[in-house]
Amino acid sequence: MKWTNKEELTMESKLNELLAKRRSIYALGDQVNVQPEEIFDLVKTTVRNSPSAFNSQTVRAVVLFNQSSDKVWDIVEETLQKIVKDPAAFQKTKKKIASFRAGYGTILYLTDTETVHKLEKQFPSYAANFGPWAEQAIGGAQQAVWAALAEQGIGASLQHYNPLIDDAIHEAFNLPASWQLRAEMPFGSIEAPAGKKDYLAESDVFKLIN
Template identity: 40%
Template sequence: MSRSFEEALINRRSYYAIKNETPISDLEIEHIVHTAVKHVPSAFNSQSARLVLLLGDNHRKLWGIVKDTLKKMLSSEAYAQSEAKIDGCFSCGYGTVLFFEDDSVVKGLQDAFPAYATNFPVWSMHTSAMHQLAVWTMLEDAGLGASLQHYNPIIDEEVAATWHLPASWKLVAQMPFGSPAGEPGPKEFQTLETRVKVFK
């Protein structure tokens, strides 16, 4: 699609009704991820973000891990509700982007700049958030629907072991996506007067 940056931000929404289809190629999806990783800013140019793109069986395997983990933790009734949501909103999609931050980079910055040591973990989350927004907005602009999920930290160890990821990679969020199978729900906005102050 050909949208301005403003239009792309306005159109970005949480899509829970998605299907295992895509209007763009896998290579184009990879390009979206690569673009975000390369060009989204980070504190001290730390480039601490790490992204994993799961497609096909790997995408479904992730949500199987989530369900297996929840089944051990929840009552039968609570698990049934979670399973229905996962099957109907996440695993039914085309793929998932996993967002990580590399703790070794963060700790290296803390050692190098001790005066800012307590800030680097916070700035690391800022970096991840910007990557999440960038990928989410570009997926939406390409005709895909996505949502942001947080099943970490309960799935962290299994995810790292399954895809042989470095121990320093800290899972921050999961973004399932696919072709929209329905419209997003209504969105309420607080008044801007309570959220923005302008002094001239």
């Protein structure tokens, strides 16, 4: 169908409203009036509903609360203290890590590399793509969970201290060796709003071809 009325092209999307609400929140608190089990169920449902190539379901998620959540950021701090030699720079790093520790919980996002390797052998013609496809899957799951948390008024951000902390995280939480850590998401109550978000010029990003 060819549209002739420009007003008919105007579409509203509650999803886009929700995606706009999803922001990187760095000032987190633990004042969340939702039980850990409810958040865990939300994460499970959201990840299960996120797409993956060949329905490979390579995304793994570990949801941590209380001392377990704090342990993630203790590991990050201890690891970076060995790397960041300048005391002043480390104090800034320590303050940033403390803001993550102050939240209500942490989600670890991982990729099951065993599944990836099985698919590479099963479908050799596509072997080079299963790694990137797994990254697409985990990115989609992260965005979906992030938006789902935002819908509940819960703030979050996405951090990437892997691979520096991989071994310590696996040991601390007894995770399977095939689960490769890809990101860490601290979440909690929003104690301060996100900053202004800038966008690239539309002409640099989008093309409409009829």
